[in-house]
Amino acid sequence: VSSPGSQERHQTLLAINNAIISSLTRDRLFHAIAVALRRVVPFERTGIFLHDRDRDVLRLFVLQSSLSSAYFVVGLEIPATESHVGWVFQHRRPLLRRNLEKEAQYPAERQALKDGVRAFVIVPLVAHDCCLGTLAVASTVVDTYAEEHVTFLQEAANQIALAIDNMLAYEEIAALKARLERENAYLQEEIHRTHNFAETVGSSPALLALLASVEKVAPTDSTVLIHGETGTGKELIARAIHDRSLRRSRPLVKVNCSAISAGLVESEFFGHVKGAFTGALERRIGRFQLADRGTIFLDEVGELSLDTQVKLLRVLQEREFEPVGSNETVRVDVRVIAATNRDLAAAVQAGRFRADLFYRLNVLPLRVPPLRERAGDIPQLVMFFLARFSKAFGKSVEGVASETMQALGRYPWPGNIRELQNVIERAVVLSRGSVLELDDSVFAPSSHLPSEATPRPRETTAEVEGRVGSEGLGEMLENIERAHIIAALERSRGVIEGPHGAAQSLKVHPNTLRSRIEKLGIRRPAPEKS
Amino acid sequence: MLLIALIETPGGESVVRLEGELIGPWVDELKALCEQRLDSHTPLSLDLADVRFADRQGVTLLHGLQARGVHLARCSLFVAEQLRA
Numbered sequence: 001v002s003s004p005g006s007q008e009r010h011q012t013l014l015a016i017n018n019a020i021i022s023s024l025t026r027d028r029l030f031h032a033i034a035v036a037l038r039r040v041v042p043f044e045r046t047g048i049f050l051h052d053r054d055r056d057v058l059r060l061f062v063l064q065s066s067l068s069s070a071y072f073v074v075g076l077e078i079p080a081t082e083s084h085v086g087w088v089f090q091h092r093r094p095l096l097r098r099n100l101e102k103e104a105q106y107p108a109e110r111q112a113l114k115d116g117v118r119a120f121v122i123v124p125l126v127a128h129d130c131c132l133g134t135l136a137v138a139s140t141v142v143d144t145y146a147e148e149h150v151t152f153l154q155e156a157a158n159q160i161a162l163a164i165d166n167m168l169a170y171e172e173i174a175a176l177k178a179r180l181e182r183e184n185a186y187l188q189e190e191i192h193r194t195h196n197f198a199e200t201v202g203s204s205p206a207l208l209a210l211l212a213s214v215e216k217v218a219p220t221d222s223t224v225l226i227h228g229e230t231g232t233g234k235e236l237i238a239r240a241i242h243d244r245s246l247r248r249s250r251p252l253v254k255v256n257c258s259a260i261s262a263g264l265v266e267s268e269f270f271g272h273v274k275g276a277f278t279g280a281l282e283r284r285i286g287r288f289q290l291a292d293r294g295t296i297f298l299d300e301v302g303e304l305s306l307d308t309q310v311k312l313l314r315v316l317q318e319r320e321f322e323p324v325g326s327n328e329t330v331r332v333d334v335r336v337i338a339a340t341n342r343d344l345a346a347a348v349q350a351g352r353f354r355a356d357l358f359y360r361l362n363v364l365p366l367r368v369p370p371l372r373e374r375a376g377d378i379p380q381l382v383m384f385f386l387a388r389f390s391k392a393f394g395k396s397v398e399g400v401a402s403e404t405m406q407a408l409g410r411y412p413w414p415g416n417i418r419e420l421q422n423v424i425e426r427a428v429v430l431s432r433g434s435v436l437e438l439d440d441s442v443f444a445p446s447s448h449l450p451s452e453a454t455p456r457p458r459e460t461t462a463e464v465e466g467r468v469g470s471e472g473l474g475e476m477l478e479n480i481e482r483a484h485i486i487a488a489l490e491r492s493r494g495v496i497e498g499p500h501g502a503a504q505s506l507k508v509h510p511n512t513l514r515s516r517i518e519k520l521g522i523r524r525p526a527p528e529k530s
Numbered sequence: 531m532l533l534i535a536l537i538e539t540p541g542g543e544s545v546v547r548l549e550g551e552l553i554g555p556w557v558d559e560l561k562a563l564c565e566q567r568l569d570s571h572t573p574l575s576l577d578l579a580d581v582r583f584a585d586r587q588g589v590t591l592l593h594g595l596q597a598r599g600v601h602l603a604r605c606s607l608f609v610a611e612q613l614r615a
Binding site (some may be wrong): 200201202203376377379380382383384386387398399 | 582583585586606607608610611612614615
């Protein structure tokens with residue numbers, strides 16, 4: 001037996017270190033380790049077993065051998081108990097067999113004997129007080145190994161264990177990243193499947209004109225301001241623009257500006273570092289950063305406070321910002337699509353919206369027509385939602401009664417497509433026969449609504465101007481808002497939260513809706529059930 | 531996504547069974563298949579029972595095929611409404 005000298009040992013450990021630093025893949029790493037070990041430890045076979053926690057087995061992870069074997073092949077699983085490798089793993093102590101023919105105890109050792117092995121050393125691989133597996137060297141010559149070899153191999157194993165620990169973490173991160181990418185692709189597809197069609201259902205001149213505008217503005221990188229009443233599908237138009245743009249392979253990130261409380265809006269937009277404020281328990285990436293190289297959709301942009309408008313303006317002008325609590329400037333490449341149901345020009349006049357921000361947003365204005373301006377599309381939309389909800393609820397509705405279709409066509413739809421969707425959904429849920437029928441109560445305004453809260457969707461511009469003159473713009477807007485909220489509460493039967501709640505149909509946060517209900521003095525028709 | 535299945539009936543007719551959305555690149559795919567069958571003067575039917583949506587180009591193609599004598603069978607209510615509009 002020749003023992004490794006002190007200088008050789010140090011050189012070998014250094015070589016192993018270098019291999020660990022420079023090699024990330026398991027094959028290259030292990031090859032470099034084997035080459036280094038061979039300088040001081042003779043062997044015909046060397047291998048690493050790693051512990052599989054789920055199955056409690058030791059699996060042969062890498063192997064370098066000049067001995068042929070049908071048994072010792074990569075992937076071999078040996079029980080963590082009742083084996084020579086398992087003993088080392090369990091006891092975290094080296095095992096030396098100077099003469100295997102005399103000392104063999106376990107079945108796997110007899111397999112090694114068959115391959116010609118006559119001596120071996122196995123040492124545990126321990127990193128951060130956790131045993132990861134074992135490192136083994138084997139020889140065909142009896143008495144090849146002595147205690148000095150064991151000591152040296154254990155020193156080398158301590159370094160190798162750290163490298164394996166890092167490599168396993170690296171592989172786990174890579175696997176998680178791949179999984180996230182797959183999930184992301186799946187979710188993007190789901191979004192497309194769910195939302196991609198409703199905006200193109202119909203063939204009215206008003207819709208075709210809008211879609212022609214979408215085709216024109218989509219390939220440009222300019223900011224778009226979408227204006228339209230509640231429920232007209234502004235988000236779908238934003239998605240259609242994104243899907244037809246050069247940024248379509250990157251995400252469309254939505255921010256509902258009315259649903260974010262004033263205190264958190266900056267963090268929501270720009271993110272924050274850990275500890276930036278009480279409650280900032282973790283670092284958080286802001287929506288602008290998430291949308292980098294994609295599109296950000298600022299829904300209800302007219303609801304932003306003047307303070308937040310200033311911060312938003314800076315991002316739009318300079319495409320850079322600092323996360324809350326950070327000095328580091330983040331640059332982003334984001335296309336902005338904003339939407340509002342408010343008259344922003346009037347809001348500028350009234351001092352509620354910054355003129356400079358308005359002009360930044362209003363580069364390419366698009367108006368989404370209300371459903372009453374495209375009444376010819378109602379039959380198609382009805383059939384579209386009928387097909388969707390019939391399938392979703394397992395109903396076989398095969399048609400719509402002609403009186404019902406006529407009534408649907410006559411109704412002014414103050415809640416627009418979202419209201420039509422809700423009406424059809426409710427009708428499908430309640431339907432009994434194969435023909436969809438709706439009674440007039442679906443359309444009739446509530447008897448207990450205050451008269452000024454009744455929606456007046458068919459008003460002409462002159463009528464609106466007349467009302468503005470008599471009651472003032474602020475009051476008129478409040479009345480319209482009140483009417484929409486009451487109509488939504490009627491439809492949801494007083495429920496605010498949840499998938500069928502009024503907040504969902506109005507696309508606002510439930511807390512925002514509760515606050516508006518209180519402020520506008522609206523009494524709910526029934527207690528909230530959610 | 532559109533699944534296109536071509537079924538040859540014993541009577542010598544071709545039935546193209548569609549499942550999914552008749553949109554984007556699948557419109558051209560269906561068009562090429564139908565042109566091939568029509569060029570060989572094979573009677574052709576489209577089974578549209580499982581078509582959930584047709585975009586504008588899809589509707590135009592269906593109208594064009596109908597005008598050339600292709601039978602559009604088992605339209606869903608929605609697709610029928612799209613063709614009617």
